Amino acid sequence: MQQEKDISMLILSLLRSGDLYGYEMMEKLELLSNQYFKLKAGTLYPILHSMEDEGFIESYEKKADNGRMRKYYRITKQGDKALREKKSEWKSYVDMITRILGEQVYEN
Amino acid sequence: MKIDEYIDLVCKEIKNKRVRSSVSRELYDHLNELKEDYINQGMDPIEAEIKSVRDMGDPKDTGRRLNSIHRRKPEWRLLIISLTIIILGAIFSHMTFPNRSVYSTITNAVVSILVYIIFYFLDYTFLLKYKSEALIAVILIIMMPFIFQLYQRSIWFVLVIILPIIALFKNSDENNTKNSHKESKYIERENNTHSKGIFDEMYNGWARTILLNFPQDSRLWGIVAVIVLISVLNWNIGFSSVQNVYLYAFAFIVFLITIQFKSSSRITPIILYYVFILSYTFFFDEKGMLTPICFIIASTLTYMLYRKWIDLNKKIGLPLIWIPFLVLSYFLIRDYLLDPTGLGSWTKSAYGLNISGEQIKLIIQGAQFIGKGFYQFNFDYLAKEHFIITYIIGHYGLLSGILVIELFLLLIIFLVVNTFKSKHEFGKVISFACTATICVEIVAYILSNLGFFSFPPGFLPFFTGNNISTVLNSICFGLILSIRSNRNIVDEEKIFLKTM
Numbered sequence: 001m002q003q004e005k006d007i008s009m010l011i012l013s014l015l016r017s018g019d020l021y022g023y024e025m026m027e028k029l030e031l032l033s034n035q036y037f038k039l040k041a042g043t044l045y046p047i048l049h050s051m052e053d054e055g056f057i058e059s060y061e062k063k064a065d066n067g068r069m070r071k072y073y074r075i076t077k078q079g080d081k082a083l084r085e086k087k088s089e090w091k092s093y094v095d096m097i098t099r100i101l102g103e104q105v106y107e108n
Numbered sequence: 109m110k111i112d113e114y115i116d117l118v119c120k121e122i123k124n125k126r127v128r129s130s131v132s133r134e135l136y137d138h139l140n141e142l143k144e145d146y147i148n149q150g151m152d153p154i155e156a157e158i159k160s161v162r163d164m165g166d167p168k169d170t171g172r173r174l175n176s177i178h179r180r181k182p183e184w185r186l187l188i189i190s191l192t193i194i195i196l197g198a199i200f201s202h203m204t205f206p207n208r209s210v211y212s213t214i215t216n217a218v219v220s221i222l223v224y225i226i227f228y229f230l231d232y233t234f235l236l237k238y239k240s241e242a243l244i245a246v247i248l249i250i251m252m253p254f255i256f257q258l259y260q261r262s263i264w265f266v267l268v269i270i271l272p273i274i275a276l277f278k279n280s281d282e283n284n285t286k287n288s289h290k291e292s293k294y295i296e297r298e299n300n301t302h303s304k305g306i307f308d309e310m311y312n313g314w315a316r317t318i319l320l321n322f323p324q325d326s327r328l329w330g331i332v333a334v335i336v337l338i339s340v341l342n343w344n345i346g347f348s349s350v351q352n353v354y355l356y357a358f359a360f361i362v363f364l365i366t367i368q369f370k371s372s373s374r375i376t377p378i379i380l381y382y383v384f385i386l387s388y389t390f391f392f393d394e395k396g397m398l399t400p401i402c403f404i405i406a407s408t409l410t411y412m413l414y415r416k417w418i419d420l421n422k423k424i425g426l427p428l429i430w431i432p433f434l435v436l437s438y439f440l441i442r443d444y445l446l447d448p449t450g451l452g453s454w455t456k457s458a459y460g461l462n463i464s465g466e467q468i469k470l471i472i473q474g475a476q477f478i479g480k481g482f483y484q485f486n487f488d489y490l491a492k493e494h495f496i497i498t499y500i501i502g503h504y505g506l507l508s509g510i511l512v513i514e515l516f517l518l519l520i521i522f523l524v525v526n527t528f529k530s531k532h533e534f535g536k537v538i539s540f541a542c543t544a545t546i547c548v549e550i551v552a553y554i555l556s557n558l559g560f561f562s563f564p565p566g567f568l569p570f571f572t573g574n575n576i577s578t579v580l581n582s583i584c585f586g587l588i589l590s591i592r593s594n595r596n597i598v599d600e601e602k603i604f605l606k607t608m
Contacts, residue, residue, distance in 0.1 A: 021137075022134065022138050023137075023138050023141045023142065040163065040164060040165035041135075041138050041139075041142075041163065041164045041165070042118075042164045042165030042166060042167065042169065042170035043165060043170075045131075045134065045135070045138075045170065045174065046170060046173035046174050046177065049174060049177045049178070049596070050177050052531070053177055053595070053596055055529060058531070064137075068137060068140075069133065069137075070137055071130075071133070071134045071137070
């Protein structure tokens with residue numbers, strides 16, 4: 001569950017730089033995380049659809065180069081706001097962990 | 109496992125059949141791209157297909173998760189507040205109108221809830237699927253004031269006359285362009301520059317529906333529904349009544365939205381809007397009375413302009429849309445300044461209301477916080493219908509009036525927030541039109557009840573009103589709720605493709 005929330009945050013972050021479709025998103029995620037986030041597509045689409053339901057992203061269909069209709073996703077204002085909040089939460093969390101770990105290292 | 113088998117397994121888990129096609133399109137596209145990538149890496153096609161399906165994970169699990177997202181999700185807040193208003197309205201109207209029989213109050217509440225439930229469960233995309241029927245219904249409603257001025261109450265006469273006229277426009281070319289537009293409606297709207305005349309398209313649709321599909325098709329039910337709806341609306345009041353202004357506004361908006369699928373002309377909606385306003389201005393003596401109608405239509409057109417439903421530059425579109433409203437507002441303000449104590453001659457002459465604008469102001473000024481006010485006025489039946497909030501304030505005190513107003517303001521806030529949360533393009537515009545109709549109706553009613561201006565003698569949804577107002581509001585509520593709860597189920601894109 002927590003991992004899905006993290007993935008949602010990463011998806012929002014990816015969509016800030018432009019509209020993407022599912023397959024493209026997976027490729028970028030793998031590339032940027034040095035293969036750490038090797039998502040199964042069966043996991044990605046339920047996450048995308050539920051993010052759309054929550055209003056963080058919206059989808060539209062556009063003709064792809066191969067002539068087929070392709071479903072693209074873009075970030076909404078609500079999604080952008082949620083991403084900023086998540087980022088600041090993440091930063092506080094990382095700061096706190098670093099501080100604790102730093103002190104322990106000093107004590108040892 | 110092959111790609112098709114994988115998609116079938118996923119879709120089997122999704123209970124709502126309408127969702128399956130959009131999910132399968134998306135998964136199919138993904139799997140094909142993955143397969144092509146593997147082939148480019150040197151795999152043979154069969155192996156590439158098997159590997160790409162394996163990469164997707166467990167189809168049953170994916171299907172189950174998608175199913176939990178794509179199901180009807182009722183908007184409880186709106187559902188509760190609207191049902192509260194219907195029930196409170198029934199109780200209140202029973203207390204306030206002792207002459208009205210319990211039977212009539214209960215019938216009104218039951219009709220409201222029934223129409224509400226029917227439209228709620230109907231799935232709003234029926235307006236797309238049966239747009240020809242929708243067009244017939246709304247055109248009949250829009251024409252009512254003119255027809256009924258000549259033939260009072262003869263609804264059957266209208267049907268007998270109008271249906272053959274429509275039939276005259278029967279187009280023999282049955283295999284017309286219905287299936288030739290395979291592109292998305294959105295894309296088509298951006299690119300399309302050629303168009304048939306709007307009336308050619310309209311008559312084509314009507315004639316086809318009535319003369320060819322009518323006997324064999326389930327569309328029969330569409331026509332039956334239209335006739336039943338109009339008969340219900342005509343229950344106890346003539347269509348020429350000015351009290352139906354909101355019905356005309358709503359019908360006209362539905363007409364505009366539906367007609368958009370038959371025409372790609374850039375300014376068709378604006379031209380029709382001018383024709384509508386000018387003909388009604390000609391029909392109704394009191395021009396100012398049309399201001400709320402004009403506001404509902406202008407705001408919906410503005411929304412359509414911003415959502416790119418009307419392909420027109422905003423700098424030209426916005427003034428074009430709002431000029432009629434400004435002109436009508438001038439009449440409204442002029443009427444008010446000429447006679448600030450009156451309520452507009454239409455209320456006095458047409459309805460014989462026993463209350464004046466001056467008396468309304470005295471009631472409000474003399475109101476106590478709780479209990480009867482200092483200025484007592486004997487409200488007759490009609491005065492209560494059109495000034496129920498003034499009556500509540502004068503009879504039960506300011507607190508009761510504020511509570512009722514707050515209930516409706518809360519409803520307005522929920523409705524507006526809900527509209528902007530809508531997911532699909534068509535749903536958004538229909539939701540906006542319904543919200544605009546209900547909100548303007550409520551705001552105009554509250555303002556006139558507090559002594560500001562003299563808006564058309566309207567009704568407070570579900571608290572007062574005739575059958576037309578009850579049915580109209582129930583339809584609006586039902587549609588709004590249907591749009592919201594079906595947000596993860598409907599596939600508008602697929603319907604656009606089918607109906608093009």
